Amino acid sequence: MSTTTPQETIHVTLGERSYTVWIGRDLLDDHARWRAMLRGRHALVISNRTIAPLYLERLTRGLDGLHWSSFLLEDGEAHKSFANVGLALEALATLGATRDACIIALGGGVVGDLAGFTAACWMRGIDFIQMPTTLLSMVDSSVGGKTGVNLPAGKNLVGAFHQPRAVVADIGTLDSLPAREYRAGMAEVIKGAAIGDAIFFNWLEQHAQALAARDETALVQAIATKVRYKAGVVARDETEQGERALLNLGHTFGHALETAGHYTTLLHGEGVAVGMLLAARLSERLGMSHSTDTLRLEQLLKAIGLPTDVPTGYDPEQLLALMRLDKKNTAGTLRLILWHGIGLAEIISGVDEADVLAVLREAM
Numbered sequence: 268m269s270t271t272t273p274q275e276t277i278h279v280t281l282g283e284r285s286y287t288v289w290i291g292r293d294l295l296d297d298h299a300r301w302r303a304m305l306r307g308r309h310a311l312v313i314s315n316r317t318i319a320p321l322y323l324e325r326l327t328r329g330l331d332g333l334h335w336s337s338f339l340l341e342d343g344e345a346h347k348s349f350a351n352v353g354l355a356l357e358a359l360a361t362l363g364a365t366r367d368a369c370i371i372a373l374g375g376g377v378v379g380d381l382a383g384f385t386a387a388c389w390m391r392g393i394d395f396i397q398m399p400t401t402l403l404s405m406v407d408s409s410v411g412g413k414t415g416v417n418l419p420a421g422k423n424l425v426g427a428f429h430q431p432r433a434v435v436a437d438i439g440t441l442d443s444l445p446a447r448e449y450r451a452g453m454a455e456v457i458k459g460a461a462i463g464d465a466i467f468f469n470w471l472e473q474h475a476q477a478l479a480a481r482d483e484t485a486l487v488q489a490i491a492t493k494v495r496y497k498a499g500v501v502a503r504d505e506t507e508q509g510e511r512a513l514l515n516l517g518h519t520f521g522h523a524l525e526t527a528g529h530y531t532t533l534l535h536g537e538g539v540a541v542g543m544l545l546a547a548r549l550s551e552r553l554g555m556s557h558s559t560d561t562l563r564l565e566q567l568l569k570a571i572g573l574p575t576d577v578p579t580g581y582d583p584e585q586l587l588a589l590m591r592l593d594k595k596n597t598a599g600t601l602r603l604i605l606w607h608g609i610g611l612a613e614i615i616s617g618v619d620e621a622d623v624l625a626v627l628r629e630a631m
């Protein structure tokens with residue numbers, strides 16, 4: 268039996284902003300590969316206090332001869348804040364970073380989103396490299412150039428589109444990822460299939476056990492399929508003028524759940540899991556889809572071990588108020604991603620708040 272870990276290389280095609288996503292084991296130590304992406308003499312590694320003790324040294328061995336420093340966040344979604352962007356920018360100033368400096372984001376989506384936004388701000392935009400260490404960041408947040416931070420009023424309300432120069436996904440880092448975080452990452456994999464790839468959804472149903480057991484061959488195939496799907500959407504609609512909004516399936520509900528819970532109840536991926544199911548129920552209520560599709564989604568989420576219920580203690584009216592602040596909304600009306608069934612999502616404008624409230628109330 269072969270024990271070789273599969274490797275995948277995916278290109279995100281965006282003209283002069285095109286880049287490569289490398290997926291495989293031990294890529295952190297493959298210094299020659301990613302060091303070639305650094306143009307100048309300065310590098311700032313942004314990570315957090317959980318990840319740095321595990322992986323920072325392996326990375327920084329590749330920075331020999333450069334002026335580099337690190338900026339470490341406290342762990343958690345609450346630290347994806349404007350205040351920390353300010354501190355990261357101060358770290359760049361202290362380093363004396365010039366316009367050809369590079370930020371390296373070593374961590375999950377929190378680190379990647381904040382590091383990318385810091386890179387977009389410093390001297391009006393410098394390079395950054397994504398080195399994702401969670402499943403969620405490998406399959407979603409490291410690709411596509413959405414960067415930003417939260418405000419108390421809501422998730423990701425401040426940000427910029429700023430593409431990375433490369434994505435280095437060392438799947439060996441997932442060995443230390445807690446099981447709950449791994450499952451949360453799978454929600455964003457399932458999301459891709461639910462939006463636009465019914466064949467991938469079937470494959471996920473068939474491989475749910477292997478994926479839950481972290482079978483490496485199945486895992487690399489799942490990561491690569493999701494990244495390839497997202498890369499295609501981003502290449503066609505980089506700044507979310509249309510199709511890219513589909514990648515928000517489950518997020519209008521999910522972000523509201525995350526924010527209302529002060530980021531202590533549901534992880535992002537868990538919010539997306541519950542949110543996708545609420546979107547499926549709303550689609551059913553509006554006569555767009557059939558209950559068999561809702562059921563298949565629910566069963567796949569459960570097979571992976573993801574939550575499918577809204578936790579207790581949420582107020583439907585408060586969730587609706589948070590949903591009104593979603594960035595997709597226009598002209599004072601709700602714009603949600605709903606579906607016609609597996610693999611067929613659609614952007615729906617002018618959704619009646621009464622229907623949203625009804626679905627929220629039924630879920631509580």
Ligand SMILES: NC(=O)c1ccc[n+]([C@@H]2O[C@H](COP(=O)([O-])OP(=O)(O)OC[C@H]3O[C@@H](n4cnc5c(N)ncnc54)[C@H](O)[C@@H]3O)[C@@H](O)[C@H]2O)c1
Binds near residue numbers: 402
């Ligand atoms: N920009 C985008 O397109 C995009 C897409 C999806 C999600 N997001 C954002 O990403 C964030 C969620 O990302 P996440 O799920 O990676 O969460 P996260 O960054 O908070 O990481 C999850 C947890 O795992 C820990 N961790 C990370 N790597 C580890 C490893 N290898 N071993 C042990 N522990 C490790 C972290 O310290 C943290 O406690 C949210 O802020 C969400 O809004 C952005």
Ligand SMILES: O=C(O)C(=O)C[C@@H](O)[C@H](O)[C@H](O)COP(=O)(O)O
Binds near residue numbers: 514518594
């Ligand atoms: O890349 C995208 O586009 C996405 O919507 C991916 C989402 O999974 C991700 O959570 C993203 O951060 C949401 O962005 P937002 O614009 O809804 O804040």
Ligand SMILES: [Zn+2]
Binds near residue numbers: 455518535
């Ligand atoms: Zn997401």
